[in-house]
Amino acid sequence: MSINYSERIPNNVNLASDRTLQRALEHWQPQFLDWWQEMGPSDFADKDIYLRTAIGVDVEGWASYGEVKMPDYRWGIFLADFDPNRTIGFGDMAGQPVWQQVPGEFRAQFRRLIVTQGDTEPASVEQQRLLGLTCPSLYDLRNLFQVNVEEGRHLWAMVYLLHAYFGRDGREEAEELLTRHSGDADKPRILGTFNEPIGDWLSFFCFTYFTDRDGKYQLKSLAESAFDPLARTCRFMLTEEAHHMFVGETGLSRVIRRTLELMSALGTEDSTAIRLAGGIDFPLLQRYLNFWFSSSLDLFGSEMSSNAATTFANGIKGRPDETSYADHLCTNATLDLVTPDGEQGIRTETVPYRNAMNEIARQAYVRDCEMGLKRWNLIIKRAGYATTLTLPSTRFGRHIGVWAGISTDLQGNRVSAETAAQGQTHWLPSAEDRTYVKSLMQRVTAPGKMAGWLAPPDRGINNLPVAYEYVRL
Numbered sequence: 237m238s239i240n241y242s243e244r245i246p247n248n249v250n251l252a253s254d255r256t257l258q259r260a261l262e263h264w265q266p267q268f269l270d271w272w273q274e275m276g277p278s279d280f281a282d283k284d285i286y287l288r289t290a291i292g293v294d295v296e297g298w299a300s301y302g303e304v305k306m307p308d309y310r311w312g313i314f315l316a317d318f319d320p321n322r323t324i325g326f327g328d329m330a331g332q333p334v335w336q337q338v339p340g341e342f343r344a345q346f347r348r349l350i351v352t353q354g355d356t357e358p359a360s361v362e363q364q365r366l367l368g369l370t371c372p373s374l375y376d377l378r379n380l381f382q383v384n385v386e387e388g389r390h391l392w393a394m395v396y397l398l399h400a401y402f403g404r405d406g407r408e409e410a411e412e413l414l415t416r417h418s419g420d421a422d423k424p425r426i427l428g429t430f431n432e433p434i435g436d437w438l439s440f441f442c443f444t445y446f447t448d449r450d451g452k453y454q455l456k457s458l459a460e461s462a463f464d465p466l467a468r469t470c471r472f473m474l475t476e477e478a479h480h481m482f483v484g485e486t487g488l489s490r491v492i493r494r495t496l497e498l499m500s501a502l503g504t505e506d507s508t509a510i511r512l513a514g515g516i517d518f519p520l521l522q523r524y525l526n527f528w529f530s531s532s533l534d535l536f537g538s539e540m541s542s543n544a545a546t547t548f549a550n551g552i553k554g555r556p557d558e559t560s561y562a563d564h565l566c567t568n569a570t571l572d573l574v575t576p577d578g579e580q581g582i583r584t585e586t587v588p589y590r591n592a593m594n595e596i597a598r599q600a601y602v603r604d605c606e607m608g609l610k611r612w613n614l615i616i617k618r619a620g621y622a623t624t625l626t627l628p629s630t631r632f633g634r635h636i637g638v639w640a641g642i643s644t645d646l647q648g649n650r651v652s653a654e655t656a657a658q659g660q661t662h663w664l665p666s667a668e669d670r671t672y673v674k675s676l677m678q679r680v681t682a683p684g685k686m687a688g689w690l691a692p693p694d695r696g697i698n699n700l701p702v703a704y705e706y707v708r709l
């Protein structure tokens with residue numbers, strides 16, 4: 237169904253046919269806009285920005301581009317096309333028709349997942365609120381705002397489900413989504429990573445590479461859901477998500493390319509020399525990768541989870557790319573997990589496969605993360621250097637799951653608390669690293685100009701030149 241833009245809330249769900257729902261959402265809309273003004277991107281509300289807006293849900297030609305002021309962005313409700321023949325793809329009810337309503341017995345579980353998903357979207361906008369003030373180029377500034385408005389739309393996607401399918405509790409949850417805030421001491425966001433500050437653009441690129449990619453994997457899992465409106469919502473969100481990860485991957489590639497240029501010009505790989513020249517040395521970059529990767533791993537939940545087993549059994553949440561597996565029931569299968577044992581040791585535990593669904597999803601995510609590292613290492617190798625960037629062990633730096641609070645080195649070997657404390661300065665960004673990165677964050681706004689710590693992108697947005705004035709300041 238095409239998107240109706242003549243209504244106050246653009247949508248392809250025939251919102252006008254349900255006046256009660258339409259009124260409820262029109263009541264939430266000004267609260268969303270107040271939140272955007274207060275907690276969204278600071279200082280740029282009156283600027284024209286070259287943004288894409290969804291105009292359809294087909295894979296081809298789903299978006300249009302044009303100059304928009306962010307508060308005028310047409311946030312709306314877009315679901316992928318309805319398939320009348322869709323059946324449940326996994327779990328105990330596999331093969332039965334999917335649900336157009338939430339079954340009463342699964343209401344609480346669905347609500348929890350939709351609220352958790354919805355909470356991350358405005359959280360990320362809050363985390364990125366001040367980044368516009370230190371943009372490395374107009375091209376990057378525009379990408380930041382594109383990501384921000386789309387995360388705002390993802391919030392709309394979840395709020396629609398809460399309003400349309402969860403009655404009064406759903407409306408209350410929708411209001412709560414605007415009252416919890418990232419990093420707030422009293423009412424923080426639900427998941428750990430979404431309370432971490434994103435105070436500089438290197439963190440932003442790591443976040444869009446690693447954390448938006450968790451978004452991809454969680455949305456893929458929810459796109460398999462037996463609750464069809466949730467599945468259709470998430471399928472369309474995935475279309476938008478691709479750009480967020482593109483921003484992360486190309487952002488980090490550009491940092492690497494610039495550092496290689498400096499290494500070659502200076503004739504040294506020495507970190508101090510590179511910092512004196514205003515670049516980001518690879519050991520520092522590696523520490524940022526370690527931090528955001530480990531934090532994002534926690535977002536998959538515990539390796540052994542009865543929640544995960546129940547949501548799989550009941551068709552609520554599948555595996556990412558469920559159709560790529562042969563066995564959709566997983567009643568007899570098991571998975572071997574390495575867990576800590578006693579003070580120093582490890583052991584292998586065999587757990588029922590359904591309880592290990594979070595770990596299955598995490599492993600798929602890790603493989604996806606590794607692809608970017610392969611590409612970056614190739615760039616480094618082609619430039620004639622032996623350095624390689626790596627992902628730390630999934631046991632390292634964890635706060636959730638069986639490895640939470642266990643001291644390991646980057647390879648995942650158990651170490652004493654003392655060794656771990658000494659290791660931190662090499663393993664994770666130090667105060668000095670952060671101060672240095674902050675010092676690089678000087679605003680660059682001449683069209684086509686780039687800050688000195690990253691290379692220009694290969695091409696502009698939507699076939700426009702890199703030097704296009706993507707934000708009219």
Ligand code: BYC
Nearest residue numbers: 352356360427428447448451454534535537538541543544
């Ligand atoms: N931090 O059985 P467990 C995105 C809680 S990103 C704090 O181990 P379960 C985006 C958990 O909530 C995608 N708490 O795990 C990216 C539970 O608490 P309750 C977001 C955590 O339930 C960038 C307890 O620990 N989407 O879209 O199987 C920009 C035991 O949980 C954490 C989703 O997350 C943590 N890291 O799975 C913008 C999808 N991890 O309920 C957007 C929806 C776990 O007992 N959420 N806990 O109080 C889910 O599917 C599940 O809630 C989780 C956890 C995968 C997060």
Ligand code: FE
Nearest residue numbers: 357387390451
């Ligand atoms: Fe999102």
Ligand code: FE
Nearest residue numbers: 448451477480
């Ligand atoms: Fe995203």
